[in-house]
Amino acid sequence: MRRVAPVLALLLLCGLSACTSEAEPEEGASTTLTVLLDPDVTTAQKTAVEQRLRAMPSVADVVLKTRDQAYERIREDSPDLLADVKPEHLPESFSATVTDASVAEAVNLVMGTVAGVEWVGLTMAEADPLPTRIGAIVRLEPTVTGEQRAAVEEAVRALPHAESVEFEDRDAAYARLREQCQGKGDLAAQLDSRMTRPSLRVTLGMKGRGETDLPGIGRLDGVEGLHLVPVAML
Template identity: 55%
Template sequence: MRRVARSLALTLLLALSTCTGKPIDAGDVALTVFLNDDATATQRDAVQQRLRSMPSVEGVALETRDQVYERSKVDFKDQPDLLANLKPEYAPELVHATVTDSLIAEAIELVMAEVDGVDGVSFRIADAEPRPSRIGVIVRLKSSATSEQRAAIQAAVGGLPHATSVGFEDRDAAYERLRQRCRGKGDLSTQLKPPMPHESWRFAHPLNGKGSGVSHLMKLDGVDGVNLVPVEML
């Protein structure tokens, strides 16, 4: 059921009409850490302390299961089928934070995903005003994705009529890009390890009044996740 809760949260993130008050291709990044069901109080505190020690991280806050459930009833009030799958006892416990330097947000996400007591980490462009005219989209592939699934994902991304700066990044290229961006950011570059990054398709996409217009990519076999980010993160 934890995976159901995470899927619900990710569905909400993809449906958001995200916005930012920074330059057109910049923006803060909202980071959400999903804690394990059996995370101990010590692990919960350690996750928050680890986040606070990261460069350019602000506003670290814990959201309890009860708080998540009550918020979800509001967030998903127009999606009863999704809400029906979420029960109070299955709601995840979350730690939220804001990364003010989007260039290192992905590295922070990857490092935090390896911390004891963490089930997973998601990130997206943070809400602010005014809305940007376009966002960056990162479509991560599962390591187990077959050649047929990879071809289908490539075709789906290539078929987006308004996508620009479309490119594929393998694991080695991702690690090198992130390592370069982490230079001068404390010990973040040493915490980042070569196996951590994912293969991904990355592109810029315009926003419309209904949201990102790319949520269907999450349903493709072989896709591990879809993140909406500031364009400068690509």
């Protein structure tokens, strides 16, 4: 994964990591899917990515975001992340809403294998106010060592608002996702066991807890990705 993907991933996380809310939990809230394209993506690949995304079950509001739009968002929200990054260094991307939490993770994994895609992320769809509880999926690398996993789990459990932390191995993840995708078009058939990863699945109680170092968790050795999602996805 090139430099720009982690930059944008951190941007997606930073917006939620400092938020609190007085609302009741919206465990079934929609999820935003962000699909970053390879910098050298071809026109044909971009078209194929969009068509594949629009064909996914429960996916709506597919929008192409340009490099300039990505740059402006970073400049406005987190200018310190820009450093030497220029608009031409940033990838184009598609954003979409996944309205069914039960298929969002499978859509994320399948879209990550499409030619021309660099990275796919999940975040809570924007809501005002945010729910008092959200989920975090800390996806581990397939080659994560026992020592690395233990260090990541220790860091996650040390978060002041971590209410529960559960480990799921990749075989269990594959079985769960296959079951959840039954009756959702051909999504189950598109899944492959090689797509899944071991993960820590965390419930975060955000009400009145203030800031937390969620982006820091994403930078730990052995972590492949970090996604903030509705609790229903856990």
